Amino acid sequence: MSNTPPLRLAVIGAGPAGLTLALHAARSLPNASISLFDARPVERDVAGDPRTLALSLGSLQLLQRLKAWPALDAEPILQVHVSQAPPTPQGLPPVRITAAEQGVEQLGAVLHYGQLVAPLQAAWMAAAAAEPERLITRFGAPVAAVKPVDQEVEVDAGIAERFDLAVIAEGGVFADQARKSLTHDYKQNAWVGTVTLADSSPAGVAYERFTRNGPLALLPLKPREGKRRAALVWCLPKDEDEVATLSDAQRLTVINTLLADEVGGLQAISPLKCFPLGLNAERTLVEGRTIRIGNAAQTLHPVAGQGLNLGLRDAWSLVDALRREADVDKALRSVEWQRAPDRWSTIVTTDFLARTFSWRWPGLPAARALGLAALQHLPPLKNALARQMMFGRR
Numbered sequence: 001m002s003n004t005p006p007l008r009l010a011v012i013g014a015g016p017a018g019l020t021l022a023l024h025a026a027r028s029l030p031n032a033s034i035s036l037f038d039a040r041p042v043e044r045d046v047a048g049d050p051r052t053l054a055l056s057l058g059s060l061q062l063l064q065r066l067k068a069w070p071a072l073d074a075e076p077i078l079q080v081h082v083s084q085a086p087p088t089p090q091g092l093p094p095v096r097i098t099a100a101e102q103g104v105e106q107l108g109a110v111l112h113y114g115q116l117v118a119p120l121q122a123a124w125m126a127a128a129a130a131e132p133e134r135l136i137t138r139f140g141a142p143v144a145a146v147k148p149v150d151q152e153v154e155v156d157a158g159i160a161e162r163f164d165l166a167v168i169a170e171g172g173v174f175a176d177q178a179r180k181s182l183t184h185d186y187k188q189n190a191w192v193g194t195v196t197l198a199d200s201s202p203a204g205v206a207y208e209r210f211t212r213n214g215p216l217a218l219l220p221l222k223p224r225e226g227k228r229r230a231a232l233v234w235c236l237p238k239d240e241d242e243v244a245t246l247s248d249a250q251r252l253t254v255i256n257t258l259l260a261d262e263v264g265g266l267q268a269i270s271p272l273k274c275f276p277l278g279l280n281a282e283r284t285l286v287e288g289r290t291i292r293i294g295n296a297a298q299t300l301h302p303v304a305g306q307g308l309n310l311g312l313r314d315a316w317s318l319v320d321a322l323r324r325e326a327d328v329d330k331a332l333r334s335v336e337w338q339r340a341p342d343r344w345s346t347i348v349t350t351d352f353l354a355r356t357f358s359w360r361w362p363g364l365p366a367a368r369a370l371g372l373a374a375l376q377h378l379p380p381l382k383n384a385l386a387r388q389m390m391f392g393r394r
Helices: 018-027 056-063 115-132 248-258 307-324 328-356 364-376 379-391
Strands: 008-012 032-039 050-057 076-077 079-082 093-100 108-112 135-139 145-149 152-156 160-163 163-166 183-197 203-208 215-224 228-238 266-269 273-281 291-292
Touching: 008 018, 008 160, 018 032, 018 115, 018 307, 032 215, 050 115, 050 215, 050 228, 050 307, 050 379, 056 273, 056 307, 056 379, 076 215, 079 364, 093 364, 093 379, 108 115, 108 215, 152 163, 163 307, 183 215, 183 328, 203 266, 228 328, 248 266, 273 328, 307 328, 364 379
Parallel strands: 008 032, 008 163, 032 135, 079 203, 163 291
Antiparallel strands: 050 108, 076 108, 079 093, 145 152, 152 160, 183 228, 183 266, 183 273, 203 215, 215 228
16 A cells, blocks of 8 residues: 555646646546635636637547537537638649548537636536545635745645645736746737628638738637637737728628638628737746646647647646656656657747748748648648647657
């Protein structure tokens, strides 16, 4: 029989990554004491939060294993269509990645933030009600400080408590974050909202359109009142951003001129919200007995749509390491090394793509279009990219 004392784990932040980690730890580490902290009151209804999340197939499968995947609320991604807006050489094909060619039912799924967080939170609350002495909910308790103390970590949320390990999963958006070790302001805005598609638009297609000013993405959402819908992410340089001055009709006109013909045109648009974009990342996930996951570890440009997926893989890997290794420090070293290839390849790729939209070199759009055409005509390379987008770098 092991004489190792039970793990005392603090999870700070009850968003998708924090809740996923807390649930996975509750089920995989039966002897661990887990405290889940969040600044928002538990009574606050998060189900209606309209922010859009794009989840890869790997993330979807992790949530299914937790029995917390809201399949009825999520719209499957059956195809990814990536193209370059003119000026480009004529006749160059876009990149098309389909679920059928990858041998899967779907490449991922899209849903609103509240539709994911609400069932995750309900699953946690049910588990905590069944084991109230082991699983402790500390909502409405903002954490003021996390500091190392000997071989422990002290979490101050009004009362200072000591834990063996603290996981920081409070992310936030780039504009509101304290600056980390690696930071870069892309001087771009992301305008986000919801659009209504034409009836002729194909179902289940996620579009990424590289324009002169930045990427423009449409992510399929569940139809409403018989109308096909998509989440819009429209990135523009701050010094050329006039979206705030445009009417809805003008915004629709501009966006329709930028989209690929296959989209079929947009019929309506919701009010848009604006978010400044930047890279804000830690060099390492681990510092003493504290580890960061998700946006708390790396906030990325949305061009590849991988931020949350990376955070969920962080969470899953940490719990699996703690299950295999009773020594917390050894487990943390294992996670740091294991996550590095996936984490850094995603950070570097996303950062490179984001920076290219600030380059105004002659012929750059044509070069991008040629690169996409080459990728489409090289199935082994395209399939490798698809597998990495679905499951991360393994």
